[in-house]
Every structure is written in structure tokens, then in C-alpha cells.
Amino acid sequence: MKQQTIILTGGGTAGHVSLNQAILPSLQELGYDVHYIGSEQGIEKELIGEAFPSVPFYGISSGKLRRYFSMKNFTDPFKVLAGIMQAFRIIKKVKPQVIFSKGGFVSVPVVMAAKLAGIPVVIHESDVTPGLANKIALPFASHIFTIFEETLQHLPKEKATCTGSIIRQELFMGERAKGLLLCGFTTLKPVLLVMGGSLGSVVLNDALRQNLPELVKQFQIIHLCGKGNFDDTLASMPGYKQFEYVTTELPDLLHAADFIVSRAGSNSIFEFLALHKPMLLVPLSAQKSRGDQILNANLFKRQGYAEVLEEEEMTKESFKKSVHVLTERKEDMVATMKKTQRPKTPKEMAELILHYKK
CATH class of the missing domain: 3.40.50.2000 (Glycogen Phosphorylase B;)
Known part of the structure; x- marks a missing residue:
């Protein structure tokens, strides 16, 4: 046949x-x-x-x-x-x-x-x-x-x-230990993963890097900054690991993360949900898109899976404050995520x- x-x-x-x-x-x-x-x-x-x-x-x-x-x-x-x-x-x-x-x-x-x-x-x-x-x-x-x-x-x-x-099955096969090893991190501090998609996000990159001196006191930070957005001046900063783009390493990095900051593309946010990762979503603004990420993010917020920071409201201080709120809501978010359908x-x-x- x-x-x-x-x-x-x-x-x-x-x-x-x-x-x-x-x-x-x-x-x-x-x-x-x-x-x-x-x-x-x-x-x-x-x-x-x-x-x-x-x-x-x-x-x-x-x-x-x-x-x-x-x-x-x-x-x-x-x-x-x-x-x-x-x-x-x-x-x-x-x-x-x-x-x-x-x-x-x-x-x-x-x-x-x-x-x-x-x-x-x-x-x-x-x-x-x-x-x-x-x-x-x-x-x-x-x-x-x-x-x-x-x-x-x-x-x-x-x-x-x-x-x-x-959800692709290899996502569930990631290992926290491998992700930490890949970044040179320890288990002594929580891990914050910031990602702006395959092309990166100038808004997220700038907000994170403006707050790095403060955030690395509390977190170890994995930064998927997008192709062409690697900052050589930060390459040796302790507790901060940059990647332009990852493929096979992503499951391990996601399992290493305790918190995630991301845009609000549906594929990514459902992966975070499946892995029970508390998330701060910064959707693409309506000026830069048809507004689909705003709808995705707000729906996830109403369902208790995410915090949302609108791009138009993004400042150095609002970003830092939103990350702080995310850490405070971790237990409630994870408990809500665990009730979702397989x-x-x-x-x-x-x-x-x-x-x-x-």
C-alpha cells in the first residue's frame, strides 16, 4: 500500500x-x-x-x-x-x-x-x-x-x-538541574526567566536590564533576549545568563524557572500553564498588533494564571513592582493552575x- x-x-x-x-x-x-x-x-x-x-x-x-x-x-x-x-x-x-x-x-x-x-x-x-x-x-x-x-x-x-x-511532550521532559547547570546557577536563589519571543522584545529587554542590579539580589535571571540583542557588557554579570535564542535547551530552562516574564503569545502561555509556572505577561500593544495578545493576557489574568503589565504602562518602576507582585502570588497561581484540564x-x-x- x-x-x-x-x-x-x-x-x-x-x-x-x-x-x-x-x-x-x-x-x-x-x-x-x-x-x-x-x-x-x-x-x-x-x-x-x-x-x-x-x-x-x-x-x-x-x-x-x-x-x-x-x-x-x-x-x-x-x-x-x-x-x-x-x-x-x-x-x-x-x-x-x-x-x-x-x-x-x-x-x-x-x-x-x-x-x-x-x-x-x-x-x-x-x-x-x-x-x-x-x-x-x-x-x-x-x-x-x-x-x-x-x-x-x-x-x-x-x-x-x-x-x-x-503541548509537545519533550517540554515535560526538561530537567531543572540541567537548566541550572547550563546557566551556571545554584539552588540558593529563585530563577526568573524573561523571554520576548524568537525575535526578542526591546521593551522587555530594556525593562529587565534597567532593573538588573536590583533584581539579581533576589533572583538568578535567565534572559532569552532575541537574535542580535546580546549585550556583551553584561556577559560576565553573576546571576545573569543571556541567550539570543534556544531550541533543545528550552525545556530544561523552563523547568529551572520559578517565575516567567513573557509576551502573551498563546502557544507560550499555555506551555507555562502546563508546567505550572507563575507568569507576568506583557502583551504586544494594540498599536503594534491586532490586539490578540492583550485578549490572551487578560483572559489568563481573569482565570488566575497570570499577572499582566500593559506595554504602555511599562517603566523601570512598574516592571520591578509587577515582578514583586508575581512572587507574592506564586502559591495561589500554582494552586489554580493545577486544577486545569490536561x-x-x-x-x-x-x-x-x-x-x-x-
Whole structure:
């Protein structure tokens, strides 16, 4: 019998790749030949290539879908059209039984091409409200899965299901001792992990570094500062360890952390929740995004999982104060987190996707 095939797509940020990374091994274990379509210059090429070098990766043209005026809004539609044609040729060559899209701008031409080729598409939405790419893709999809129950009110009832969070199993396999060793830390002080995503966050980086002399008196600090944001002048500071970006080390670093300060991308915050890590969330401002992280963060705060500091309210003093409040609320947060529903495994998610195969 010929091996069955699936195409995964999604990219632009690590958040649009992480679920694909999580379910890919399970799909292979279920006997599927996995292929990946991403953007020509996107982070997904590096992430998939490093973790799964045997998985064929196809880079296609994609245009950014902007909600504001830009001259590129007149040229990018042609990039999307080119991407549709490229994706269509790939789909006809690979002949998948189903396509799974995690979103991001590159997924739009893939989903449209799949519709033209008669291949069922399953898409996934991580945020409280659907992103623009998924809104465009929705009419071409067979089904959409969500993390938040609240997202269902924005979607057609007949083609939407809330799965809850999906957490990659290697995340639970991290070891605190390894994380501490990696940083040269001891068990004498609590560990504060500050991370701003794959590209880093100037706002978080600045707020942390302004407060470093005070914070290192109370914490050992792991700082995932983003590529190009390493500060050589702080490289030898005791109790402070910088990384531009980590991959396989992340589970150990997360297990080493007692507290986490982060943006509010849904994939990350559900991972912190699954590991019962008290978190201070600093969502991207509405001026820099469509406001999805603000919704994510405020929902987590209402549910008792997080403290929130709005970017517009970020100062040296407000950051330090918010970290202090986080430490005071640790026991209550952890107790609340332990009552949450068990996240789905990647294998369970893979099986849900395959239910819609051709």
C-alpha cells in the first residue's frame, strides 16, 4: 500500500511553527510522509530544517496582509498569486490526503491552492479571536480547531471545535538541574526567566536590564533576549545568563524557572500553564498588533494564571513592582493552575487532523 502523505504549513513567527513541530513526529509514527510548505525567507525554514532535516521543505512566495495603508498592499497580492501557483504545483506533485495549516501569511496561498486541488484543509487558531490569515483561509477549510473556548463564538459552529491546548511532550521532559547547570546557577536563589519571543522584545529587554542590579539580589535571571540583542557588557554579570535564542535547551530552562516574564503569545502561555509556572505577561500593544495578545493576557489574568503589565504602562518602576507582585502570588497561581484540564498530546491532535483526510 502506498504511504499516505500530509502537508503542514505555517510560519512567519515561531508561534506559527511550534504546533507543527509538536505533531510532526506523531504523524510520522502514524505512518505518514510529512512535507512542509513555508515562506522562502521565514523562520520556519530554519526551525523545521534543524529539527527535521529529512522532511522536505518547500519555500513559496507570500505577501503580508496589512490592516494599514502601505504601497506594498498593491504589490503583495501578486506575491500571493505567485504563491498559490507554486503551492498548487507542490500539492499536485506530493498528492497529500490532507493539509494542516497553523496560520501566518504563508498559509493563505497554500490553503487556497488546496481548495483548487480538491484537498481537505484543517486549520488551527491559537488566539482568542481569529487572526487575519485564518479569517481569509476559513472559507477554504474543512474544519478549524481552537485552543480557547471563547474563540468558537467568532466561527461557524458547523466547522469549529475547541481542542484546548496541545503541548509537545519533550517540554515535560526538561530537567531543572540541567537548566541550572547550563546557566551556571545554584539552588540558593529563585530563577526568573524573561523571554520576548524568537525575535526578542526591546521593551522587555530594556525593562529587565534597567532593573538588573536590583533584581539579581533576589533572583538568578535567565534572559532569552532575541537574535542580535546580546549585550556583551553584561556577559560576565553573576546571576545573569543571556541567550539570543534556544531550541533543545528550552525545556530544561523552563523547568529551572520559578517565575516567567513573557509576551502573551498563546502557544507560550499555555506551555507555562502546563508546567505550572507563575507568569507576568506583557502583551504586544494594540498599536503594534491586532490586539490578540492583550485578549490572551487578560483572559489568563481573569482565570488566575497570570499577572499582566500593559506595554504602555511599562517603566523601570512598574516592571520591578509587577515582578514583586508575581512572587507574592506564586502559591495561589500554582494552586489554580493545577486544577486545569490536561492538555492534549500531539498524537491526539494528529489523530483529530487525520479524521478529515481525503
